[in-house]
Amino acid sequence: MAEEKRIVLRNYGKIDPLSIDDYINAGGYKALEKARSMGQKEVIDEVKNSGLRGRGGAGFNAGTKWGFSYSTEADQKYVVCNADEGEPGTYKDRIIMENDPQSLLEGMAICGYAIGATKGFIYMRGEYPYVAEIVQKAIDQAKAKGVLGGFDIEIRLGAGAYVCGEETALIESIEGHRGEPRFKPPYPGVAGLWGKPTVVNNVETLANVPVIIEKGADWYKSIGAANYPGTKVFTLSGDVVNKTFFELPTDATIRDVVFGMGGGIVGGKKFKAVQIGGTSGGFIPESLLDTPVDFDSMAKIGATLGSGAVFVMDEDTDLIDVIERITKFFEHESCGKCTPCREGTKRMHEILQKVNGGNGTADDIALSEKLGKVMSRACLCGLGQAAPAPFLTTLEHFKADYDAKLV
Amino acid sequence: MADFKDIIKEYQHIPGGIIEAYNAIQKEYSYIPEDAIAVAAKAFKVSKAEAYGVASFYSYLKIGERGKNVIRICESAPCHIAGADEVIEALEKELGIKMGESTADGKFALEFAECVGQCQSTPVITINRKPYGDLTPEKIPAILAEYK
Ligand SMILES: Cc1cc2nc3c(=O)[nH]c(=O)nc-3n(C[C@H](O)[C@H](O)[C@H](O)COP(=O)(O)O)c2cc1C
Ligand code: SF4
Ligand code: FES
Numbered sequence: 001m002a003e004e005k006r007i008v009l010r011n012y013g014k015i016d017p018l019s020i021d022d023y024i025n026a027g028g029y030k031a032l033e034k035a036r037s038m039g040q041k042e043v044i045d046e047v048k049n050s051g052l053r054g055r056g057g058a059g060f061n062a063g064t065k066w067g068f069s070y071s072t073e074a075d076q077k078y079v080v081c082n083a084d085e086g087e088p089g090t091y092k093d094r095i096i097m098e099n100d101p102q103s104l105l106e107g108m109a110i111c112g113y114a115i116g117a118t119k120g121f122i123y124m125r126g127e128y129p130y131v132a133e134i135v136q137k138a139i140d141q142a143k144a145k146g147v148l149g150g151f152d153i154e155i156r157l158g159a160g161a162y163v164c165g166e167e168t169a170l171i172e173s174i175e176g177h178r179g180e181p182r183f184k185p186p187y188p189g190v191a192g193l194w195g196k197p198t199v200v201n202n203v204e205t206l207a208n209v210p211v212i213i214e215k216g217a218d219w220y221k222s223i224g225a226a227n228y229p230g231t232k233v234f235t236l237s238g239d240v241v242n243k244t245f246f247e248l249p250t251d252a253t254i255r256d257v258v259f260g261m262g263g264g265i266v267g268g269k270k271f272k273a274v275q276i277g278g279t280s281g282g283f284i285p286e287s288l289l290d291t292p293v294d295f296d297s298m299a300k301i302g303a304t305l306g307s308g309a310v311f312v313m314d315e316d317t318d319l320i321d322v323i324e325r326i327t328k329f330f331e332h333e334s335c336g337k338c339t340p341c342r343e344g345t346k347r348m349h350e351i352l353q354k355v356n357g358g359n360g361t362a363d364d365i366a367l368s369e370k371l372g373k374v375m376s377r378a379c380l381c382g383l384g385q386a387a388p389a390p391f392l393t394t395l396e397h398f399k400a401d402y403d404a405k406l407v
Numbered sequence: 408m409a410d411f412k413d414i415i416k417e418y419q420h421i422p423g424g425i426i427e428a429y430n431a432i433q434k435e436y437s438y439i440p441e442d443a444i445a446v447a448a449k450a451f452k453v454s455k456a457e458a459y460g461v462a463s464f465y466s467y468l469k470i471g472e473r474g475k476n477v478i479r480i481c482e483s484a485p486c487h488i489a490g491a492d493e494v495i496e497a498l499e500k501e502l503g504i505k506m507g508e509s510t511a512d513g514k515f516a517l518e519f520a521e522c523v524g525q526c527q528s529t530p531v532i533t534i535n536r537k538p539y540g541d542l543t544p545e546k547i548p549a550i551l552a553e554y555k
Contacts, residue, residue, distance in 0.1 A: 088483035088522035126430065126467045127523045129536050156423075157430055160467030162521060176423030176451065178464040194422070237485035237526035244527055279484060279522075309526075311485050325487045329521060335464075 001260040002252035005223070007231045008207045009247050011100040017134060020141040023102040029147045031210035035110045036149075043114040044070055047209065049217035051229040056082050056165075056202030057277070057306045057382075059228065059295040062209075068189030069115040069197040077117035078198040079108050080174070080188075081206055083124040083131075084158055084165035087278025088329070089309030092233040093203035095245050097131050100207070101138035105153060107206030110213060111199055112151045119152050121193070123170050126159040162333040166381050167200040168192075169335065180337045181381035204233055204308075224250030225294035232293060232308050238274075239266050239314035248293070255289040257310055270315040273398065277306020279326050280386035282393035283319070302393060304386075319401045323391055324349070324356040330387040341384030344375040348388065360406050369395060409435050411443040419450040425461055429468050437477055437516070437535075438469045466520075474509035474516030476554045481531045483522035489529035490543075497544035498532070501551060514555065 006012060015022035023029070035043045048063025069077055081104065085093040097104060108120045124132050132155050139155070142148050156174050158164050164173045168182035171193050192198025208230060212220045221229045233247045234257055241263030248257065258264070258274055265271050273283045276293075282303035284291075291301050298305045313322065327349040336342040351368045354360045372388030379385045395402060411432045418428035425447055432439050439462055448458035462468050478498065482491050499505055502515055509516040525531045528540025532550075539550055 085524055086522070089485050089526050090522070091524045091526055094524050125524070126465070127520075127533070127536060157427065159426055159430060159465035160520070161465050173426065174423055176425040176453075176461065177457075178460055235526065237529060238488060243529075275484075311526075313488065317488060322484050322488060325482070325484050329483060332466075333521065 002248050002256040004246055004261065005231050005249050006247050007211055007223070008096060008103075008204055008233055009099065010211065011103065012095075013099070015100065017099050017101055018137055020102055020138065020145055020147075023100070024145075024147075027214070028102055028210075029106055031213040032106050032109050032113070032147070035113055035213050040070060040114050040116065043110065043213065046217050047114070047212060050212045050220040051217075051227075052205065052208055052212060052220065053228055053295060054202055055204035055208070055232065055308070057087075057304070059305070062201060062205055065189055065201070066111060066115050066199055068187065069117070069199050072190050072197040074197050076119070076194075076196045077115055078193045078196055079111045079115070079117050079120040080167075080170070080193060080198055080200045081108055081120065081122040082165065082167065082170060082200055082202045083122050083128070084170060085125055085128075085203075085307070086162040086165045087280065087307040087309055089235065089237045089275075089311045090278055090307040091235045092245055092308055094128060094131055095233070095235075096203050096207050097135055101135045102142065103207045103210055104135070104203055105138060105142050105148065107209035108153060109148050109151045110209050111201065111206065115197070115199055117199070118150050120154070121174055122153065122155045123164070123174055124155055124157055125164075126157050129157065132157055161335075162329075163335045163381070163383050166383060169381070170200065171198065178335070180335045181383075183380070225292060225297070227296050228294035228305075232305065234261070234293075234308045234310050236262050236310045236312065238312040239269070239317070240264070240310070240312040241266055250294040251292055253290050253292050254284060257293060258289065258312055262310070262312065265312065265314045267314075272313045272315045272317050273319060273394075274313065275311040275390065276309065277304035278309045279329055280304070280383070280389055281306050281309070282389050283397060284393075285397040302396070304389075319394055319398050320352070320356045320405050323394055324352040326390045327352045327387075330383070334383065334387075338380040338384065340375050340378040341380065341387065344371055344379070344384065345387055347371060348375075348391065352391070355402065355405055358405055358407065362406055365395065365402055365406070411436065411440055412446055415443070415447050415450045425451045425453070425458065426465070429462055429465075433468065437475050438471060438473045441471055444470065472509075475514055476534055477516045477518060479518045479520035479523070479533045480506075481520050481523050481525075481529075481533075483526075485522070485526045486530040491530040493544050494530050494532065494542050494547070497547045501547050515551075
C-alpha cells in the first residue's frame with residue numbers, strides 16, 4: 001500500500017499559517033531567492049524538466065505553459081492563481097491555503113520572476129471569504145517583510161459560479177464581466193487578462209514550485225509516476241471511513257486511496273463505485289480499482305484525475321439518483337453561451353429525471369447517450385464537454401442499474 | 408448601515424472591481440438593491456444592461472430584497488447522498504418557509520447551493536457563507552438560534 005508523502009503539504013501542522021516567521025524558519029522564501037539568482041529561462045527549464053503538470057484538471061506541463069508567456073513580449077504580464085475550487089468533492093486548495101498560504105505566494109512570485117510579471121491575482125471562490133482572510137494576512141506579512149520584492153498580489157473573490165474555474169471564464173470574471181469562457185486560441189499564456197500574457201495555474205500546482213526550485217527537477221521527477229511526477233492531494237467524501245485529505249505519490253492506485261488511506265467503506269458495507277476528479281469525473285467500478293491514479297492512466301480507463309476529489313459510494317447507493325442530481329448541477333452551472341451545452345444539459349437532466357422517476361425507456365437512454373456524445377465534442381468549454389461523462393461511464397459500467405429503473 | 412453609493416465609490420477605481428463592489432454591498436444588505444445597478448453601471452462605466460448582466464450571472468448575487476441571514480444548503484452529490492434532503496426539510500419546517508423564500512420578519516432566506524468546499528463533513532449548510540457541517544435535522548434549531 002502506498003504511503004503518504006507530503007510535498008505540497010510539507011508544512012502542514014508544523015507552522016503557524018499566520019506567521020511568516022514560521023514559514024521562513026522552515027526554509028521558506030529560500031527558493032525564491034535561489035530562483036532570482038538563476039536566469040528566467042533557467043527557472044522555466046527547471047520547472048519544465050521536473051515534469052510538474054497542472055493540478056487543476058487539465059494536466060498541462062507547468063514549465064511549458066510559463067514558456068509561452070515568457071516568450072511573448074508585452075509591457076505587462078500576469079500570474080493568476082486559480083483558487084476557484086468549484087468541483088464538488090474538492091477541498092484541497094482550501095487545505096493548502098488555510099495551512100500554508102506563504103508557499104502559494106512564494107510559488108506565484110517565482111512564476112512572476114520567471115515570466116517577467118510584476119502582478120499576480122488570486123481568484124478565490126466566493127464560498128471562501130474565511131480563507132481569503134488568511135491569505136490576505138499572509139500577503140500583508142510578505143509585503144511588510146519585503147520578501148516578494150516588486151511582485152504584487154491581489155485577491156479577487158468570486159460570487160458562486162462553477163464555470164469561473166475555467167481559466168478564460170475566470171479571466172472574464174476578474175475583468176468584472178459575466179464569467180463566460182472565451183474562444184481559444186488565443187490562449188491566456190499569450191493573450192489573457194486584459195489581453196496580456198497570463199499564466200493561470202492552480203493553487204496546488206503553484207505550491208509545488210518552491211520545493212522544485214529548492215530540491216531540483218531530478219529530485220521531483222523521481223517521485224511518483226514517470227509521466228505525471230510528484231504527489232497529488234486527494235480529498236475524500238461519501239461513504240468512506242476517512243473523509244479527509246491525503247497527499248500521495250502519483251504511482252499510488254485508486255485502491256490505495258479508497259481502501260488504504262481511505263480505510264474502506266463505512267459500516268463494513270460493500271463498495272459500489274467511486275467518482276474521481278469531481279462531479280464531471282467518470283464513475284469507476286470495482287474491477288478498475290488497481291489503476292494508478294496518474295493523469296494518463298486514468299484517461300486510459302475513460303476516467304479523470306481532475307482535481308483529485310474522491311467520492312465513494314457504497315452498495316446501497318442509488319446511482320441513477322446520483323446521476324440525476326449531477327445532471328441538475330450541470331444544467332444549473334451551464335453559462336449558456338453555446339447551444340450544445342445550454343440545451344444539452346437541460347435535456348439530459350429532463351431525461352434522467354424521467355428515468356430516475358421510473359418512467360424512462362430504453363429509447364430515452366439511447367437518446368441521451370447520443371446527446372452525451374455530441375456534447376462531449378461540440379461544446380465550447382470543458383464544462384459542457386465533461387458534463388455527460390458521469391452518465392456515459394455509469395451506462396458503461398453499471399448498465400444493470402439503469403435497466404432496473406426502465407419501464 | 409453603509410450606503411451602497413459609498414460602497415461603490417470605494418471600489419470604482421479597481422479595474423474590473425464591479426463584482427467586488429457587489430460582494431461588498433451584499434455583505435451590508437444581504438442583497439443588491441435594484442437602484443445599485445444603475446449606480447454601479449455609471450461608476451464602472453458600463454451599460455446598465457451589462458451591470459445587470461453581471462449581477463444576474465453569479466448565483467451568490469441576488470438583485471432585490473431577501474432575508475438578512477442567507478442560509479444555503481449544499482445539494483451537490485456528496486451532500487445529497489449524506490442526507491441533504493432531510494436537512495432541507497428540517498430547515499423548511501423550523502422557519503416555516505420553502506426553499507427560495509425569505510421569512511416574513513426578514514431574518515432568514517433559504518437557498519440551494521452547490522458544493523461549498525467542506526465535503527469532509529457532509530451534509531453542509533452555510534449561513535452568511537460560514538459553514539456548518541455534519542448536520543442532522545436535530546442540530547438545526549440550535550444553529551438557527553445563534554442568528555435569531
Ligand atoms: C468547467 C471548468 C471548471 C474548472 N474549475 C477549475 C478550478 O476550480 N480550479 C482549477 O485550478 N482549475 C479549474 N479548471 C481548469 C482551468 O481551466 C485550468 O486548466 C487550470 O486553472 C490551469 O491550471 P493548472 O495548469 O495549474 O492546472 C476548470 C476547467 C473547467 C473547464
Ligand atoms: S460548454 Fe457550457 S459552460 Fe462552456 S461555454 Fe458552452 S454553455 Fe458555457
Ligand atoms: S459536496 Fe457539499 S460541501 Fe462539497
